[in-house]
Amino acid sequence: MVKLFDILTHGMLWLILSVMTVSCVSVDEPVPDKGNEVSTISFKFTIYTDEKQLPTRALGVWEENAANVAERILKVNDMRILFFDQSGLLLKSVIPSYLDYNGSDVTNDGYYTLSVSFTHDYFDKFDDDADVPFTVMILANLESMGGKYNDFSPGNTRVADVMESFRMDKNWFPSEDIGIPMYGIKGFVVAKELLMQGLDAPFAGQIDLIRSLCKVEVTDKIVNAIEYPDGESYPKVTDVEMVSWISQGYIRPRFDDYAQGLKFANIYPSSPEASAVSARKINDSFRFYCPEADVKDMKFRVTAILSPGSDPRQFEIGLDSFESEIGGELVRNHIYRFNIHAFNTLLRLDVDVSDWVIQKNEFELDDIVSMEPDGFLKWDYDESNFAVTTETYNGSQEGQLSILNGTTLYATGRFHILSPIGATWRAYLIPGENGVDAFEFVDVDGDGKVIEGSQSVFAEGIVGEPAKIHIRGKGDADSYRHWAELVVEVRTLDGTVLYAPLTPAMSSKFIIYRENKL
Numbered sequence: 001m002v003k004l005f006d007i008l009t010h011g012m013l014w015l016i017l018s019v020m021t022v023s024c025v026s027v028d029e030p031v032p033d034k035g036n037e038v039s040t041i042s043f044k045f046t047i048y049t050d051e052k053q054l055p056t057r058a059l060g061v062w063e064e065n066a067a068n069v070a071e072r073i074l075k076v077n078d079m080r081i082l083f084f085d086q087s088g089l090l091l092k093s094v095i096p097s098y099l100d101y102n103g104s105d106v107t108n109d110g111y112y113t114l115s116v117s118f119t120h121d122y123f124d125k126f127d128d129d130a131d132v133p134f135t136v137m138i139l140a141n142l143e144s145m146g147g148k149y150n151d152f153s154p155g156n157t158r159v160a161d162v163m164e165s166f167r168m169d170k171n172w173f174p175s176e177d178i179g180i181p182m183y184g185i186k187g188f189v190v191a192k193e194l195l196m197q198g199l200d201a202p203f204a205g206q207i208d209l210i211r212s213l214c215k216v217e218v219t220d221k222i223v224n225a226i227e228y229p230d231g232e233s234y235p236k237v238t239d240v241e242m243v244s245w246i247s248q249g250y251i252r253p254r255f256d257d258y259a260q261g262l263k264f265a266n267i268y269p270s271s272p273e274a275s276a277v278s279a280r281k282i283n284d285s286f287r288f289y290c291p292e293a294d295v296k297d298m299k300f301r302v303t304a305i306l307s308p309g310s311d312p313r314q315f316e317i318g319l320d321s322f323e324s325e326i327g328g329e330l331v332r333n334h335i336y337r338f339n340i341h342a343f344n345t346l347l348r349l350d351v352d353v354s355d356w357v358i359q360k361n362e363f364e365l366d367d368i369v370s371m372e373p374d375g376f377l378k379w380d381y382d383e384s385n386f387a388v389t390t391e392t393y394n395g396s397q398e399g400q401l402s403i404l405n406g407t408t409l410y411a412t413g414r415f416h417i418l419s420p421i422g423a424t425w426r427a428y429l430i431p432g433e434n435g436v437d438a439f440e441f442v443d444v445d446g447d448g449k450v451i452e453g454s455q456s457v458f459a460e461g462i463v464g465e466p467a468k469i470h471i472r473g474k475g476d477a478d479s480y481r482h483w484a485e486l487v488v489e490v491r492t493l494d495g496t497v498l499y500a501p502l503t504p505a506m507s508s509k510f511i512i513y514r515e516n517k518l
Helices: 062-069 319-328
Strands: 011-019 024-026 039-048 079-084 089-096 098-103 111-120 131-140 166-167 182-191 201-210 216-219 236-244 248-250 280-282 285-290 301-306 313-318 334-343 345-354 378-380 386-393 394-404 411-415 417-419 424-431 440-441 456-462 468-474 482-491 498-499 511-517
Touching: 011 301, 079 166, 201 424, 216 236, 216 301, 236 285, 456 468
Parallel strands: 216 334, 394 511
Antiparallel strands: 011 039, 011 201, 024 089, 039 111, 079 089, 079 131, 098 111, 131 182, 166 248, 182 201, 216 285, 236 301, 280 285, 301 313, 334 345, 378 411, 386 394, 411 468, 424 456, 424 482, 440 468, 482 498, 482 511
16 A cells, blocks of 8 residues: 655755856866956855754664765765756856855754856857846766766757766665765746846746655564563564665656656666665664666565574565556655565565655745746736836836726736745835825735725735735826835845845836826
8 A cells, every 4th residue: 555654855956146256166178268258157056954844853863864964965076067058058067166064964954055156158149138048957976876977078968968877886875975866957047137147146946956766665563573581572674685676877867857756767777786785774674775776676685583592584575566556667766665564474564655755945045035937026907097118217127007097996916926935025105206195005805806995005925925916096186197116025034124126127116107198
C-alpha cells in the first residue's frame, strides 16, 4: 500500500540579479577584453535549508542530523553555473567563488548565499530598452560523487549536450563534506536596463535544485518480537545489504520540466553491480543512496537473528516484487521506504514511497521588493470611463490611470509582491493638485458589485499572495483636474519601509487622474 510520508526538504533557490565586483572563476576561455563594450553581469543566489515542516529531532542523534545536513550540503568548488543564450547555446560556464552558510549545522535552519559574476558581450548586443532572454543551469556535488564536469565549448554547446554522469563507490555515503549531486535549470527574460541596475536590479525568478539520487530505507518494525533475558528483542534485523544495484547515474533528469514532479527515470546504461553493499544504520533504519534504476536490477538482502544464540538467517527480496506500488523504475529525488513487520517462514514487508519535495521557503536580499516576473501593476477597467497611458515627466516614464468625472465605476489593479517574505503591504494615495478626498478604495463582492460601507483611504494585504485593489473617484468633482500618486508601501518584520515597483520602468508611483474627458 502506498502512503504519503513526511518528506525531507530541500530549499528553494531564489535568483536575484545585481551588478557587483567579479566573484567567480571562469572555466571557459577568457572573453577578449573589449574595454567598456563588455558588460560584467553578476548574480546572487540564496539557498534556503530550513526544516520547519519536519518534526523536531531528538537531541544527541548525531547520525540523523548529520545525514540531514549531508542531503543539503553545497561546496563552492564542486559546482558549475552555466549560462545559455536565447537559442540555447552556451555563453559561459563558471565556478562560483563565494558561498557562505548562515545558520545551525544541527537544525538546518539557515541559508547559503552564493555569488557569481562574468563578462560577456551577449548582453551588449541588445538595445538598452530591450528584454534579454537567457537560461541558467546549475550542477552541484558531481566531483564528490566521483563524476567530472565536462569542459564544454561556448558557442558550440547546446543545453541538451549537458549530460554529465558519475559512478558511485560502494562505500560512498553523504556527509557534512560530501554532498548529493544536484541539478537545476530555469529560463529568464529580463529588461537590459534592469540588469544593469546593480543591487537595485529586480527579482527574476526561481531555480529549484533536485537531487540526482534515490534514497532507499529498510526499517525494523517487527511486531512479533519478544524481549529475552539478555535485554534484546528477537527477531531483530542486524544488517541490510544491496546485492544487486546500479552504481552509475546522470546528474540531469530525463526531462528538464519537473515543476509538477518527477515521474520518469534517466537510467544510465550499465549492468547492475553484483558486489554487496552494506547499508548505513540510522536509528532503526538501514539507508542506501543510489542512482536511478530499473527495479528488476535492484535486490537487497536482510540478515536477522530470530532468537538468542541462533544462527543469523538471510532473506533476499527483489524490488520488482513491489512494482505495483513503486512502479517499474526508481526515480531520482524520491524516497523508497520498506518496513519489515515479521519474521516467520517468509519475510513480510510493505513499502511506502514519497517525494523529496522542494519546500517553498524564500530568502531575499534586504531592501529589495521583488514582484512576480512581469508582475507590475496591471489594470482592468471599462474603457469608456477609464484609460491607462504612459507619460514622460522630467525624463522618466510614469504610468497614469485616468478616471472620467461622474462615473461611479471602479478600476481594478492587480499585482503580486513576492518578497520580502513576512512583510505586509499597504496601498494609499498621496494627494497632488486637488487630489485631497478625490479618490477612494472599495471592496467588491463575488458579482463585482461595490460593498457599501467598504470605502477606505487605503488597501492592504500580505506579501506573497496575489492582490487586487479597486479605485474609483469620490464624490462630485468640479471642472478642475484632480490627481494623486498611488504608492504601495511594503513594511518588513523589523519595521523597515520599502516601496514596490509599479511599472516596467521601476517607478514606485502610479498617477491617478480625474478628468472631464479621456
